[in-house]
């Protein structure tokens with residue numbers, strides 16, 4: 001199997017010639033790190049959320065999706081995470097990819113242009129057909145959930 005089984009097209013937004021494109025930081029990293037395409041430094045106050053542009057848009061085949069996930073280092077050190085984690089980039093979305101960051105930390109956090117703010121992981125999406133029925137198959141678990149097997 002080749003190293004790139006799928007080609008995803010990426011297009012810079014206008015005026016973003018200097019923005020770093022998503023980048024894998026190690027050979028087998030699962031995510032491409034995403035860079036902030038802010039025109040000037042952006043401050044996230046404690047508790048504040050902001051939509052941060054990345055400077056690019058994507059085109060991929062319908063069998064794929066991209067997930068926007070937090071970087072654990074930012075989460076651990078600064079309480080910075082993605083609010084809608086994992087964010088969903090639909091295969092047919094052609095707008096700019098954006099990252100919804102929230103500051104769960106105690107200190108203001110400054111985002112600089114081209115800083116790595118999140119990561120993007122591509123996933124296969126099985127094509128599912130939903131079929132309505134009146135009876136579901138029986139299982140041992142049945143409707144037990146939400147901790148019914150204990151803590």
Ligand SMILES: O=c1ccn([C@H]2C[C@H](O)[C@@H](COP(=O)(O)OP(=O)(O)OP(=O)(O)O)O2)c(=O)[nH]1
Pocket residue numbers: 068084086087088089090091093096097098099100
């Ligand atoms: O973190 C994210 C999440 C979403 N999107 C873009 C791509 C995605 O395809 C689109 C819609 O996202 P989603 O389906 O999560 O949001 P929605 O509230 O259901 O909006 P819509 O009604 O447009 O589907 O917004 C991003 O750029 N970043």
Ligand SMILES: [Mg+2]
Pocket residue numbers: none
């Ligand atoms: Mg949606």
